[in-house]
Amino acid sequence: MLKNFFGEEIPKTVFISQEQLEDKTERNIYGRYFKDTAIFNVFPYGKEKDGKLLGKFVKDPSQKDKMQLCGVITDDGIEFYSYGKKAECETYNLYQNIFSRNKGILETGVMSQKRVVILGCGSVGSLVGMELARSGVGHFCLIDGDVVEYHNICRHQCGIEDVGDLKVNALERKIKNINPNADVVKFKGIVQNVPEELFTDFCRPGDTIFVGCADNRGADVYSNRIASFFGAAFLSIGFWERAYAGEIFYHIPGKNMPCYACALGDGGDMSGRVEANHHIYSNQENIEEVKFEPGISVDINFITCIGIKLIIDILNDGENGYTPRLLNDLRQYTLVCNTSNPEIAGEMVDIFSYPLQVTRSLKVGFSSKCDGKCKNER
Numbered sequence: 001m002l003k004n005f006f007g008e009e010i011p012k013t014v015f016i017s018q019e020q021l022e023d024k025t026e027r028n029i030y031g032r033y034f035k036d037t038a039i040f041n042v043f044p045y046g047k048e049k050d051g052k053l054l055g056k057f058v059k060d061p062s063q064k065d066k067m068q069l070c071g072v073i074t075d076d077g078i079e080f081y082s083y084g085k086k087a088e089c090e091t092y093n094l095y096q097n098i099f100s101r102n103k104g105i106l107e108t109g110v111m112s113q114k115r116v117v118i119l120g121c122g123s124v125g126s127l128v129g130m131e132l133a134r135s136g137v138g139h140f141c142l143i144d145g146d147v148v149e150y151h152n153i154c155r156h157q158c159g160i161e162d163v164g165d166l167k168v169n170a171l172e173r174k175i176k177n178i179n180p181n182a183d184v185v186k187f188k189g190i191v192q193n194v195p196e197e198l199f200t201d202f203c204r205p206g207d208t209i210f211v212g213c214a215d216n217r218g219a220d221v222y223s224n225r226i227a228s229f230f231g232a233a234f235l236s237i238g239f240w241e242r243a244y245a246g247e248i249f250y251h252i253p254g255k256n257m258p259c260y261a262c263a264l265g266d267g268g269d270m271s272g273r274v275e276a277n278h279h280i281y282s283n284q285e286n287i288e289e290v291k292f293e294p295g296i297s298v299d300i301n302f303i304t305c306i307g308i309k310l311i312i313d314i315l316n317d318g319e320n321g322y323t324p325r326l327l328n329d330l331r332q333y334t335l336v337c338n339t340s341n342p343e344i345a346g347e348m349v350d351i352f353s354y355p356l357q358v359t360r361s362l363k364v365g366f367s368s369k370c371d372g373k374c375k376n377e378r
Contacts, residue, residue, distance in 0.1 A: 002035070002036075002037070002038040010038050011038070011085070011086070011087060011088050012038045012039070012040065012082050012085070012087040012088070013037075013038060013039050013040070013087060013088045013089070013090055014039075014040045014042060014069070014080045014087050014088065014089045014090070015039060015040065015041050015042060015090050015092070016042040016089065016090075016091055016092075017042075017044045017091065017092055017093070018091045018092065018093050019044065019093075020042060020044060021077065021078055021091055023057075024073050024078075025057070026056065026057055026058055026059060026073070027056065027057050028053055028055075028056055028057075029042055029053070029054045029055045029056055029057060029069055029071060030042070030043050030045070030051040030052065030053060030054065031043040031051045031052070031054055032051055032052060032054075033052075033054060033068065033069070040054060040069050040080075040082075040087070042054070042069075044180050045176075045180055054067075054068055054069040055067035055068050055069035055070050055071070056070060056071070057071040057073055057078065058070060058071070058072060058073065059072075059073045060072075064081035064084055065081075065083060065084035066083075067081075067082075067083070068082060068083065069081075069082055069087070070082070110316065110319055111135055111136030111137055111138065111315070111316075112136055112137075112138035113138060113139075113204075113207055114136075114137045114138065114139065114207050114208075114209075114315045115137075115138075115139040115140075115141070115202060115203065115204055115207050115208040115209075116128075116129075116132055116137055116139070116140055116141070116208070116209055116211060116311070116315075117141040117143065117199075117202070117203075117208065117209070117210040117211065117223075117227075117232075118140065118141065118142050118143065118171075118211050118213060119143050119144075119191050119210060119211060119212050119213055119214055119219060119223050120143070120144055120212070120213035120214030120215070120216075120219075121142050121143070121144040121146075121167040121168055121170075121171045121213070122144070122146065122152065122155075122156060122167060122213065122214075123152070123155035123156050123157075123297065123300050124213035124215075124237050124300060124304050125142075125144065125167075125171070125211070125213035125214075126156050126157035126158060126167070126170075126171050126174065127157055127300075127301055127304050127305075127308070128211055128213060128237075128304065128307070128308055128311070129142070129157075129171050129174065129175055130157050130171075130174050130175065130178065131305070131308045132308065132311065132312075133174075133175045133178040133179050133182060134178055135312055136179070137182075137315070138179070138181070138182055138183060139182070139183045139184075139185075139202070140172075140175055140182060140183070140184045140185070141184075141185045141186075141187070141198070141199075141202045142167075142168040142171055142172060142184065142185070142186045142187070143168070143186075143187045143189070143190075143191055143194060144166070144167045144168050144188070144214075145166075145188050145189040145190060146166070146167050147164065147165065147166055147167065148162045148163050148164065148165055148166075148167055148170050149163060150163055154296070154297060155296070155297045155300060157171075157174060158170040158171065158174060166186075166188055168186040168187070168188060169186070172184045172186060185198065185201075185202055190219070191214075191219055191222060191223055191226070192219075192222055199226065199230055200230075203230040203231070203232055205230065205231030205232065205253075206231070206318075207315070208227075208230065208231075208232035208233070209227075209232060209233040209234065209235060209311055209314055209315055210223050210224070210226065210227040210232055210233070210234045210235070211234075211235050211236075211237070211307075211311060212224075212234070212235070212236035212237065212238075212260075213237055215238060215239060217238070217264070217265070220236045220238070220249075220260050220264075221260050221261045221265050223236075223260075224236075224251055224259045224260040224261065225259070225261070227251070227253075228251070228253055228259060231253050232253065233250065233251065233252045233253065233314045233315075234250065234251045234259075234260065235248065235249070235250040235251075235307060235310060235311055235314065236248070236249045236250075236260060237303065237304055237307040239295060239300065239303065240348075241346070242295045242299075242344065243295020243296070243299040243300050243303065243338060244295070244299070244337070244338050244339050244344050244349065245303075245335060245336060245337045245338060245349075245352065246300075246303035246304075246335070246336050246338075247264075247333065247334065247335050247336070248303070248306060248307045248310065248330075248333075248334045248336065249263065249264060249332065249333050249334075249364075250310055250314060250332060251332070252314060252317070257332055258332075258364055258365055258366045258367070261367065262364070262365070262366045262367040263332070263333060263364035263365070263367075264333070264364065265367070295338075299338040299339075302336070302338060302356075303336045303338070306326070306334070306336055306358065309325045309326050310326050310327060310330065312325070313325055313326055313327035314327065329360065330358070330360060331359070331360060331361065331362055331363065332363075332364055333362050333363070333364045334358060334359055334360075334362070335351075335352075335357075335358075335359040335362065336357075336358050336359075337349075337352040337354075337355060337356060337357040337358075338355065338356070339355050340352045340353070340354055340355045340357070341355075
C-alpha cells in the first residue's frame with residue numbers, strides 16, 4: 001500500500017489505451033504493476049506473452065473484490081478495482097501518445113506509411129529498426145537467418161532474454177514494444193533467397209527504403225539492384241576494422257545517381273571496409289577467409305545514427321514542411337571517423353584530419369561497366 005507524507009493511502013492508477021476501453025468484451029488483463037508508484041500499466045497487446053496476468057474485464061460487479069485488477073464493464077464504460085478498492089484510470093491514444101514528442105519535427109501520419117527493408121538484424125540493423133520505430137515508421141521487413149547469441153549482447157539492441165531466438169524475431173519484439181501497431185514482415189535467410197512476391201507485396205515506390213546492415217559488399221550490390229527494381233531507395237552502412245571508421249552510401253531512384261555496384265562494387269581506393277565472416281549474409285565463396293574485427297557498441301552506434309538520420313531524410317524527401325537534417329549537406333558517399341589515433345586504426349587513419357570527422361567532399365561516379373539501369377530505374 002502506497003501512502004503520502006501524511007499517511008494517507010494513494011489510490012492505485014490504471015494506464016490503459018482508449019482502444020482497449022472501447023472493447024466491451026470479457027477477457028484477461030495483461031501488463032505490469034509497479035508498487036513504488038501504485039500504477040498498473042495495462043499492455044495494449046492483450047496477450048499473455050506480453051505481460052503478467054493482472055486480472056480480468058468482467059460484467060459481473062461481484063468479481064471486483066477477488067482480483068488484483070478488475071475492470072467492471074458497465075453501460076457507461078469500464079470501472080477499475082483492485083481487491084475491491086476503486087482505482088483511478090488514465091487513458092491515452094496509443095499512436096498519438098507514443099509519437100507526441102515527434103510533433104512538429106516528423107509528421108506521424110506520413111511516417112506511419114513509410115516502409116523499411118532491413119537487411120541484416122545484428123548490431124547495426126537492430127539499432128536502425130528501433131530508432132525508425134521511434135520515428136514512427138509503420139512497416140518493416142526484417143531479413144536475417146542468424147540467431148542471437150551471448151557474444152552479440154555487447155553490441156546488439158537485444159539482451160539476454162532474446163538469446164537463442166532468431167534475430168528477426170527478437171527485433172520484431174523490440175519494434176512492437178515501441179509501436180504495437182507496426183506491421184512487421186520477416187524472412188529467415190539471406191537476401192538472395194527472398195521470394196519476389198514478398199518484396200512485391202511489401203514495397204511501395206516513394207515510400208520504401210532498403211537498408212544494408214550486413215557488412216557484406218556483395219549483399220549490398222544485390223540489395224541495391226532489388227531496391228532499384230521496385231523503385232525504392234537504398235542505403236548501406238559499413239564499417240572499417242574495429243569500427244574506427246565507417247562508410248555510408250545511399251542511392252535514390254530517379255536522381256541520376258550511380259548505384260552501389262558502380263560506385264563501390266569492388267571497394268575502390270577510398271574504402272577500408274571489412275566484411276563479416278558470417279555465412280548467413282551472402283552466397284560469397286571463401287567467406288571464412290575474410291578477416292573481420294567488430295568494434296565496440298558506442299563506435300558502431302555513432303556511425304549508424306548518422307545513417308539513420310539520412311534514412312529519415314530520404315523517406316521524407318519531397319514531403320511538404322519537412323526540413324532535412326543531413327541529406328542536403330552530405331555526399332552520396334560519406335566516411336565517418338570515430339578515432340584518428342593510429343595505435344587503434346593503423347596507417348590508413350591518416351586520411352582523417354581529426355576524430356569524429358564526417359566527410360563532405362568525396363565523389364563517386366558511374367562505372368565504365370555500368371549497364372545504365374541505375375540511371376533509368378523502373
